[in-house]
Every structure is written in structure tokens, then in C-alpha cells.
Amino acid sequence: MFLAIMGGKKLWTIGGGLVVALVAVYVYIGVDVSPHVEFVPETTALPEDTVPDPPSAYGIPLSGFILEQGKVKPGATFSDLLAPQGIGGGTIDSLVRMAASVFDIHRIRAGHPYALIFTDDDQRMPAYFVYEADQVDHVIFTLRPPMSVTIGKRPVHTEEKSLCVAVTGALWNDLAKAGADPAVAMKLSEVFAWTVDFYRIQKGDRFTVVYRERTVDGEPYGDPEVLGVRYQGAFTRDAFRFAPDQGELAYFDSAGNSLRKAFLQAPLKYSRISSGFTLRRFHPVQKRMKAHLGTDYAAPYGTPILAVGDGTVEKAGYSAGNGNFVKIRHNGVYETQYLHMRKILVRNGQRVQQGQTIGEVGSTGLATGPHVCFRFWKNGEQVDHRREVFPSAEPLAAADRPAFQKVRDELLARMDEAEREAAQHTSTATF
């Protein structure tokens, strides 16, 4: 049985013909290569059910009942939902009291789905009210004596998957074509935030990923978790998720070195490079040849700008050329600067952490459109950060190594398997 809630109206179908309205979360990861399809995986259609399941909803058998579903309207209270069904104030008060130990009825929120279940007879008596607190939990109010309030849970399905994709265009698109939740692309950019420059990914580069995905009734539940990943391009990088005995869950390379580095590869998560570091370029506003001692990342107005490393704000201010800008001193060697902000979110002297939002993308100062001009100093000299090799965080302790190696070897075997499978598909594909 399958329930689809559409536009606040009830719609439930029994058995086959599942129509899942997929809300695709489009995560754009800028890869400047034109998309073309190299391999389209075969899709297997869901088998049509021929024998309908006995109807039930929220674990309540629906034989002899009618189900009506809706969404809580803004400002609606528990009694607004029940009183129009002819349920008296005394009954509502009792239900509120009975609910107290399992659910606070003041937590009913607009937009959440609810269901009313009536007897399927002339009287059409309300028998149950069900409020969906989240994707998993629902509160079941039994409205007829003996009244009760219980919490029901939908099962969460966890599945581990592996795949290998060749980059043909935007990474999220390639992952989606391979059947993965596009959110995996976002997770990959986080895992490799220190070690892979996502602006340098080329067509034909490959990602092999082992990940864990949770679903409730076929819908994604929470973010996917990347367990292991291998990137193969101009160089190879791999990452294995591991929890050291004393320490947080983190990603390590095959030698047990933390992937965490002193600096992120870029100050924005998703954007594209509109102008690289160069000693000569035609300045779009000043209309003359000029050195460009920074890297421009184009992104929509308001995109969060991240501190690429821990440090102290040396200057947060405005100048005619730079617009609103922030300069951060990271240590005795490195400084970074972020220009043309719409909004500055830090102040002079403030300590900032790697990945912290320090401002919003804008076009203040000499800028033709919304972008961040990112500048990087090493020992007081402006350098191209994309050519720098950054220092790493601490490697794994010796005591953690045997457990790590076990995790790593299992993941490596699954990645190899995924690559073999992808190679087979590719060799039989026709173009």
C-alpha cells in the first residue's frame, strides 16, 4: 500500500503503480566541461503488484474506515483540527492530558501532514487522528473509548551502496544518472574539501564511492553518509571514514593521514572560477591589462563565504576597489582576503574557524557581477593558492592503525568491485 499526499488532498492507492514525486535537490558543483552522456545505466522498472495489500495506514487497519489526509494550516491548533469533526472540548482536554507524556500538542506545526480516520457508515464517526511529527514519528490519537495516545514509527531502511562514475558534466548529474542521491555530490565535496580542487575536475575523471543511505517509504531520510571514496584524475586521492578511539569520526587517506588540512581548497562550496590568478589579464571594469593576484569565484548574491582556515580577522572594512572585504591572518606565514562582499559577518580582531561563514557574496567595489575575489598571501607575498601544498593535520595514532586498516581494506575491496562492474557496463555500452 502506498500513500501519496498531494496538495493537502487525500489520495491513496492500493498496490501497484507507485508514483513517487521526487523532489530533486539540485546541488551544483561547478565543473566546466560540457555535459554529454557516456553511459546510461539500465533502469529496472518496479514490478506491478497484482494482489492488493489489505489497506492500512499508520499501522491501523482501514477495513470499515475512511481515511482523509491534509496538512496543518498556519496557526491551526490541536482543537482547531478536532473540534470541526464534532469532538467536544472535554474529549480534547483529555487527549491533551493523555498526550503530555509522549507528545506536546503545542509542537503541532503548520505544513505537517495529518490524517483523520472515520467509520465508513452513515454516522461517519471520527475514530483516529494521526499527526506526522516527522518522516519517522507519528502520533496516533484514538478518539473513541478507550481513548489513547501512542507514537508510531515508520521503519527506516538503511542500505550501503557503491558505484563508480565517470565525470561527464556536473558531478551531481552524473551521480543522479548512476542512481545515487545527488546529495552524495555535496558530501564528496565536503570529504575532499582539503584535498581535491573541484574546479579542476576534468571530463573522464572518476569517482568511486561507497556510501550509506537511509530511506523511509522510499524517500531519502537524512543525508547520505560517504564511507569511502576514490578520486582518479590527474592524480588519485582516496578517503576512508574512520572513528579513532579518542577522537571524532573523520576521513583519512590509505596511509592513515587525516584529510583535514590547514586550508580549504576554496572559500565557497559551490561556484565556478570566473578568473584565475595571473600576472596579466584585461580588467573588465578598468578596461586595461593588469595583474590579477587572486582567484575570482562567481556565485549568486548572498552565497556564504567561508574562512579557508582558522585565524584572526585582521581587517573587516570597505575600500573603493575592494568593496566590503575581510582579511584574515592564519599564522605567521599565511593570510587570506575576500573581496566584494554584499555583507560582512565578522569584525576586526575576531577569531574565526575553518569553514565559518564570514560574509556573503556581493559585487561591492570594482566588480561587474556577484563574485568573491580570493587572495592568498604566503610570507607577505601574493601567491596562487591553487598551486600551494598545504600542511596536513595529525595522522592516526599507532594504536588506531589495526582497526583503521581493517575498515580501509573492506572499503578498498568494495571500491575495486564497483570499478570492475562499471568497466563491464562501459565495455558493452554502444554509442
Ligand SMILES: [Zn+2]
Ligand atoms: Zn579578482
